Amino acid sequence: MEQYIAYNLALGIVRTSSKTKQELGRTFARILGFHPGPLGKDGGIDGVIIPEDGRLVYFQSKLSQLELTVDHAKILYADIMYHKAEISVMLSGVGYKKTFKDRLFGHPYINPGSIHLLTLVDILAKTDSYDLAVQDIPKLKLIEEINWKQFK
Structure with a gap:
């Protein structure tokens, strides 16, 4: 998908209701193979995977x-x-301010290679950031299975 089309779709998505965005975040988590967290207050976690190797993979959506x-x-x-x-x-x-990235990656014990900061545009247009995340989480490719018509 062209980036300008992805951007306009992303704008439409972020302008929907909070409930719809929560449902979309849970749908992303489920399709990616995460166990979705609850709707509403979720304790800071929208989804989690614990693969066979025991590493915890964490998903958070903030649309x-x-x-x-x-x-x-x-x-x-x-x-x-x-x-x-x-x-x-x-x-x-829609993205991250520079101060977000500076602060996050300035914390101790953070491995920047293990954190994937994606946007809706990354997912829809399959950008380089998306490709890097797919290397860690191959199921990310399953995002194409989302039925967008379910979100009104």
Whole structure:
């Protein structure tokens, strides 16, 4: 998909209701093979996989209309540490402020290679960031199975 089309689709998605965005985040988690967290307050985790090797893979979706900020980075770091995640996937609606990345990757005990910061555009247009995440989580390719018509 062309990036400009993906961008316009992403804008439409982030402008939907909170309930729809929660359902979409859970759908992403389920399709990716994660065990989806509950709707609403989820304790900072939208999905988790514990593969045979025992490593915890963590998924969080924040489909905001705004770029995620330093405060979101603090929360993500705390959740990664709390859940002892070895691989983390964060899905944002439109992106991340530079301060988000500076703060997140400035924390101790963070392995930047094990954290995938994706946007809806990355998923829809299959960008380089998406390709890197697929190397860690091959099931990410299954995202094409989403029935977009279910989200109104």
